[in-house]
Amino acid sequence: MADNTIFAELNPPPRLMMGPGPVNASPRVLNAMSMPLLGQFDPAFTNYMNEVMALYRQIFQTANRWTFLIDGTARAGIEAALISVLEPGDTVLVPVFGRFGHLLTEIAERCQARVELIETEWGTVFDPGQIEEAVKRTRPKLVALCQGDTSTTVAQPLAEIGDICRRYDAISFIDSTASIVGMDLPVDAWQLDMVSAGLQKCLAGPPGSAPITFNDRVADIIAARKHIEKGIRPDGFKAASGRMIASNYFDLSMLMDYWSETRLNHHTEATSMLYAARECARIVLQEGLAETFARHALASRAMVAGLQAMGLKVFGDLDHKMPNVTGVHIPKGVDGEAIRSDLLNDFAIEIGTSFGPLHGKIWRIGAMGYNCQKHNILTCLNALETILRLHKVRVPSGEAVDAAIAEYRAAGQ
Amino acid sequence: MADNTIFAELNPPPRLMMGPGPVNASPRVLNAMSMPLLGQFDPAFTNYMNEVMALYRQIFQTANRWTFLIDGTARAGIEAALISVLEPGDTVLVPVFGRFGHLLTEIAERCQARVELIETEWGTVFDPGQIEEAVKRTRPKLVALCQGDTSTTVAQPLAEIGDICRRYDAISFIDSTASIVGMDLPVDAWQLDMVSAGLQKCLAGPPGSAPITFNDRVADIIAARKHIEKGIRPDGFKAASGRMIASNYFDLSMLMDYWSETRLNHHTEATSMLYAARECARIVLQEGLAETFARHALASRAMVAGLQAMGLKVFGDLDHKMPNVTGVHIPKGVDGEAIRSDLLNDFAIEIGTSFGPLHGKIWRIGAMGYNCQKHNILTCLNALETILRLHKVRVPSGEAVDAAIAEYRAAGQ
Numbered sequence: 001m002a003d004n005t006i007f008a009e010l011n012p013p014p015r016l017m018m019g020p021g022p023v024n025a026s027p028r029v030l031n032a033m034s035m036p037l038l039g040q041f042d043p044a045f046t047n048y049m050n051e052v053m054a055l056y057r058q059i060f061q062t063a064n065r066w067t068f069l070i071d072g073t074a075r076a077g078i079e080a081a082l083i084s085v086l087e088p089g090d091t092v093l094v095p096v097f098g099r100f101g102h103l104l105t106e107i108a109e110r111c112q113a114r115v116e117l118i119e120t121e122w123g124t125v126f127d128p129g130q131i132e133e134a135v136k137r138t139r140p141k142l143v144a145l146c147q148g149d150t151s152t153t154v155a156q157p158l159a160e161i162g163d164i165c166r167r168y169d170a171i172s173f174i175d176s177t178a179s180i181v182g183m184d185l186p187v188d189a190w191q192l193d194m195v196s197a198g199l200q201k202c203l204a205g206p207p208g209s210a211p212i213t214f215n216d217r218v219a220d221i222i223a224a225r226k227h228i229e230k231g232i233r234p235d236g237f238k239a240a241s242g243r244m245i246a247s248n249y250f251d252l253s254m255l256m257d258y259w260s261e262t263r264l265n266h267h268t269e270a271t272s273m274l275y276a277a278r279e280c281a282r283i284v285l286q287e288g289l290a291e292t293f294a295r296h297a298l299a300s301r302a303m304v305a306g307l308q309a310m311g312l313k314v315f316g317d318l319d320h321k322m323p324n325v326t327g328v329h330i331p332k333g334v335d336g337e338a339i340r341s342d343l344l345n346d347f348a349i350e351i352g353t354s355f356g357p358l359h360g361k362i363w364r365i366g367a368m369g370y371n372c373q374k375h376n377i378l379t380c381l382n383a384l385e386t387i388l389r390l391h392k393v394r395v396p397s398g399e400a401v402d403a404a405i406a407e408y409r410a411a412g413q
Numbered sequence: 414m415a416d417n418t419i420f421a422e423l424n425p426p427p428r429l430m431m432g433p434g435p436v437n438a439s440p441r442v443l444n445a446m447s448m449p450l451l452g453q454f455d456p457a458f459t460n461y462m463n464e465v466m467a468l469y470r471q472i473f474q475t476a477n478r479w480t481f482l483i484d485g486t487a488r489a490g491i492e493a494a495l496i497s498v499l500e501p502g503d504t505v506l507v508p509v510f511g512r513f514g515h516l517l518t519e520i521a522e523r524c525q526a527r528v529e530l531i532e533t534e535w536g537t538v539f540d541p542g543q544i545e546e547a548v549k550r551t552r553p554k555l556v557a558l559c560q561g562d563t564s565t566t567v568a569q570p571l572a573e574i575g576d577i578c579r580r581y582d583a584i585s586f587i588d589s590t591a592s593i594v595g596m597d598l599p600v601d602a603w604q605l606d607m608v609s610a611g612l613q614k615c616l617a618g619p620p621g622s623a624p625i626t627f628n629d630r631v632a633d634i635i636a637a638r639k640h641i642e643k644g645i646r647p648d649g650f651k652a653a654s655g656r657m658i659a660s661n662y663f664d665l666s667m668l669m670d671y672w673s674e675t676r677l678n679h680h681t682e683a684t685s686m687l688y689a690a691r692e693c694a695r696i697v698l699q700e701g702l703a704e705t706f707a708r709h710a711l712a713s714r715a716m717v718a719g720l721q722a723m724g725l726k727v728f729g730d731l732d733h734k735m736p737n738v739t740g741v742h743i744p745k746g747v748d749g750e751a752i753r754s755d756l757l758n759d760f761a762i763e764i765g766t767s768f769g770p771l772h773g774k775i776w777r778i779g780a781m782g783y784n785c786q787k788h789n790i791l792t793c794l795n796a797l798e799t800i801l802r803l804h805k806v807r808v809p810s811g812e813a814v815d816a817a818i819a820e821y822r823a824a825g826q
Contacts, residue, residue, distance in 0.1 A: 004471055004698075005467070006468065006694075006695045006698045006699055007464045007467075007468070007691075007695065010445050010448055010461075010688055010691060010692060011448075012448050012449050012450070012451050012457060012458075012461075013451075013457050014449070015449065015450075015451060015452065015455065015457075017450065017451075017452055019452055021681070022450055022452065022453065022681055022684060023450075024449060024450060025449070025450050025685075030446075030447040030448070030449070030685075031447060032423050033443075033446040033447055033685055034443040034444060034446055034447035035423055035424075035425050035443070036425050036427070036428065036437060036438070036443070037425075037428075037430065037435055037436075037437060037438050037613075037619055038425050038426075038428060038430075039428065039430055039432055039435065039763045040435065040620075042428065042757070042763060044425060044426050044428075045425075048423075048425075051420045054418070054420075055419065055420070058417055071485050071486050071489070071620075071621060072484050072485040072489065072662060072680075072683075073484050073680040073681050073682075073683055074680070074681070075661065075662055075680050076484070076485065076662050076680070079660065079661060079662045083660075098644075099644035099645065100644075101644075102642060102643040102644030103642060103644060103661070105643065106642040106643060106644075106661055107661045107662075109657070110657060110658070110659050110660055110661050110664075111659075112659075151644070198681075200450075200681060206450055206683065206684050206685040206686075207453075207484075207680075207681040207682065207683050207684060208484060208621065208683030208684070208685065208686050229515060229516060229519040230515040230518065230519060231511075231512035231513075231514075231515030231516060231519075231564070231768060231769055232512065232768055232769070244522070244523060245523070246523050246524075246525075246659060247492065247496075247523055247660060248488065248492060248516070248519055248520045248523050249485060249488055249489050249492045249520075249663075250662075251523075265768075267485075267486040267487070267488050267489070267620075268434070268435055268486050268487070268611075268613060268620040269486075269620065270485075270486055270619065270620050270621030270686075271435060271619050271620060271621070272438075272443075272446055272619040272621065272685070272686075272689070273619075273621050273683075273685075273686065275423055276685070278420075278423060279423060281419075282419045282420065285417075285419045286419055344455070350452045350455060355644060355645060355678075356644055356645070
């Protein structure tokens, strides 16, 4: 123990986080997290749990009873979904269009599922027919895919996926971490069976809590695998005949008991993160879902117009671009990391690097959640123009910000 | 979606949480959680990650390089430890002295380990010789046990356990959630290989982050199972020959990369919970570990003296009582839940019920973390006396609080 300092008081430097997430949380969410704790079975707290369920039903546009939080970051929600449904040997189909598709295959492999994947070039999406063909060929128990994959900045159209899965008796699972409330995701209308999310993108919260929703098709599968841990098992409880879920923490059957009138103890709900999740949902629902989607779409148009006016090339299939994040090619001969570093040091603005085949080729600029506001888009464009100029990139002066303002003016803002 | 309300602003009622945890968080920790977020690879944030590692080395009294946070509640830390070490068919020995021992067996079973358990009556602990005998007989890969089990309010002496495990080539794992900084746990001096914890008890934080530490005996086992998910795998990376860890979220080999200079992306670290964990550790280290232990021990003596002066019988082996929680028999003919309910409604004080064989037999009264202060112990004793009197239990007037004050006075406070 060479090091026995207690370090200085927490004092995060100011940042405008315009990367692919996390982004600046809403001050209302930060305030919520500073509220006093409650005991997990305090009636005031279980009431908050019920409210959170009702709020996220609205966020997910679903009537699903089973709509609650997984206490972990977004991938905890994915893992809870997959491990509670998949048994060793089950077939999973993963249409992969970016890094987070690979994450789904990886989690499914760890569930010892047999993974079938189809891939499309980064920056493009699948035609629903391609997905149907793969479902027909592989006959999976579960089809898992992302709505938006921030690694490529594109979003897969999902309106037909639920129906395709129903027709071939597969469960559909959607990772909506990167897209939730940034674009439409009517879970029931699209017949999606199971959807998970995270707080740290368009919901304007901190990472660390994963909202999840699933319907009775999924609940039936999980119920058939229900086991309750010794020490809290009610008298006379008989475990279900299905194979025990290979995780205690992510066992949705026990979480369903914890989040219902049964209130059977499982983990101790992460109080402050639940407060945050509750406030994230309230903020969006006060603005309105349609208005929230529109705000992200407008910011996307303004960002794209601005970057293009600067002479930069926007990455990926623009017809399927995620509204909340924009990929942009790093100009030839420019050190992308040096630009990012200068933006951070000179303007306290963070933009994103990229993964895998896109590493070193594109930056990813986000405008989501609390940061998805006109002044931030304009500030970011001006700052990028300045830094590019300092790096000897020829950029037309002021045209980026003018183009972005024009988009806002056209929308009456 | 019958329900489309957004509910009222968050406004938790005032509570003095004197149960087995969670308890009231320190206002300093609540403040820390309201600080602005940072990007996960922002140099300011990775610096905070490094500080958290250094702080928890001091909390765990260890030089272990691998000392960091699991993003989930306390049982997430346990599951990360067990699933990263255990492979199907491995033998685990669990000495069970309460509900949380059963939790360890349950998590180990889900890892498909072969679980051997020894049990002792709730309220008692094992003689180290009993544990050695069981280790010798079962030759486990891992011995997993709790330091303190709040379900029974007793703590297992651990000074000899690490040495026993070394002699039989087993890994020792300790769940210190309920006891960390409430009593001594010198991880290196006691040769303990792997220890996990939680914030919501004596560390005075919210539930939702699980500090963990492990040494090279454990790191070697984990390294032999290292796989990296596709999509972020560095060029030329070869997976280790060992069996892939059956969880992505809890894969300590990937978390080690995330928490070291490699900074390979895994989950997005739960920023606000990390801020909380950092402040929890700073508070304890500013007071001093020895002083923190002493504060809990004194509160325990005062609580026990007070309850006994009230004519109540304290539960369990007093020689091995956890300092931060006190079990007390519910007087005959009294409705334990009605008393708890009145304490909450009249005094806004929460005390704990109990699990399993103790359900309906004892209350559990905590004094830990920020709540482990003289005025809270005195307030709680007076309130309990009042409510018992209203329920027609004969209790000597004022003697409880006098006895508790006497303990504080004897300690010069």
